[in-house]
Amino acid sequence: MSTSESSAVEPHAAKTRRAGFLAIELDGAGREGVDISRAVLAAESAGFHVATFADAPAPGRANALQRAAFAGPVTRTIALVPELDTVYTEPFHVSTQLASLDYVSGGRAGWIATAAESPQAAAAVGRTSATGGALSQEAAASIEVSRRLWDSWEDDAVIRDVATGRYIDVDKLHYADFETPAGFAGAGYSVKGPSIIPRPLQGQLPVIAAASLVGEGQVPADAVDGVLVSAPTPELLAAEVRDVRVRLGGSVAVIAELDVVLDSRGQAAAERAAAGRLAGSGSDGSESGRARYAGTAAGLTDLLAELLSEADGVRLHPASLALELDELSRLVLPELRRTGALRAPVQDGTFRDLLGLTRPASRYAHSAAAVAAGN
Numbered sequence: 001m002s003t004s005e006s007s008a009v010e011p012h013a014a015k016t017r018r019a020g021f022l023a024i025e026l027d028g029a030g031r032e033g034v035d036i037s038r039a040v041l042a043a044e045s046a047g048f049h050v051a052t053f054a055d056a057p058a059p060g061r062a063n064a065l066q067r068a069a070f071a072g073p074v075t076r077t078i079a080l081v082p083e084l085d086t087v088y089t090e091p092f093h094v095s096t097q098l099a100s101l102d103y104v105s106g107g108r109a110g111w112i113a114t115a116a117e118s119p120q121a122a123a124a125v126g127r128t129s130a131t132g133g134a135l136s137q138e139a140a141a142s143i144e145v146s147r148r149l150w151d152s153w154e155d156d157a158v159i160r161d162v163a164t165g166r167y168i169d170v171d172k173l174h175y176a177d178f179e180t181p182a183g184f185a186g187a188g189y190s191v192k193g194p195s196i197i198p199r200p201l202q203g204q205l206p207v208i209a210a211a212s213l214v215g216e217g218q219v220p221a222d223a224v225d226g227v228l229v230s231a232p233t234p235e236l237l238a239a240e241v242r243d244v245r246v247r248l249g250g251s252v253a254v255i256a257e258l259d260v261v262l263d264s265r266g267q268a269a270a271e272r273a274a275a276g277r278l279a280g281s282g283s284d285g286s287e288s289g290r291a292r293y294a295g296t297a298a299g300l301t302d303l304l305a306e307l308l309s310e311a312d313g314v315r316l317h318p319a320s321l322a323l324e325l326d327e328l329s330r331l332v333l334p335e336l337r338r339t340g341a342l343r344a345p346v347q348d349g350t351f352r353d354l355l356g357l358t359r360p361a362s363r364y365a366h367s368a369a370a371v372a373a374g375n
Helices: 003-015 036-046 064-074 091-104 119-124 133-151 234-248 269-274 297-308 321-339 351-355 363-372
Strands: 021-025 050-053 079-085 111-114 158-161 166-168 207-210 226-229 253-262 291-295 313-318
Touching: 021 321, 036 050, 036 064, 036 321, 050 064, 050 313, 064 079, 064 091, 079 091, 079 351, 091 133, 111 133, 133 207, 133 363, 226 234, 234 253, 234 291, 234 297, 253 269, 253 297, 253 321, 269 291, 291 297, 297 313, 297 321, 313 321
Parallel strands: 021 050, 021 313, 050 079, 079 111, 111 207, 207 226, 226 253, 253 291, 253 313
Antiparallel strands: 158 166
């Protein structure tokens, strides 16, 4: 690292020396015969701070948001963060469904905004497949629409005035008035609003996206609250985290991505990998492109401690949810908490609390107040 890079990192490092957090991808639930409620409760009991839900299709299985919503009422501390597509899913529906998830979970919801080439998804909705720069344009527009709709109800818009028979104060509902910008690569659209659901408990759900999708000419850094950082190997992951932090500044949480296969039940990780049960492999056997750790629980503990000294959090992708979660809960998370590398779960907190974010006011409340005051 150059001197200039080092100086750019140091102020953030000094500011964020608090312990990090761990997320776990629960896509294995349902695929491995593991009940989703059992899986998410086991992750919460182990001390994971965030459970994420990939939107990989599987016959007869609920989608990512439905699985997260199912987990909401049975959990207390773990944040529930599904993937939702920004290209082929109507942003109005994305916004309202995520707001509902925030209510179901008591303010522990978030959103991993995805944008990937998918000719199959495009064909399913009768659209041309988006590629290249069009993907980030679609993502930026979808995130902006959702944020405007979340703000379209002021916090005190619901009044439940029995005497007058009014449920809401219509003066505290606002139009989102969004139109895709000039030069938009896809089919242009507009969203008037307001939303059909009151403002989420968190005001604004935290939005996370892949770091490769965020930056100049793509999704603006100030449009997201966190980024997912990948690298080809564990050795390169910490350096990539530092590079992303320099590139995007200190305004977003940086979350490292790591596939994990551990020694388990008398079988070495190398043997399990050789047998084809690789962390992060797709249903077709393809590789994830993420860094992979394969080895002992002690070695993973050391690696995570190193990563958490650089990143705000790490998301683990277990090779086998049943096997890895058992090893992680017994041997890895307790040791990370003992050494102070891992923070304690926040009781009755929100996902924004976990990320160190304050609850924002509605953007429209300020403008409405100004109009009422004659300014």
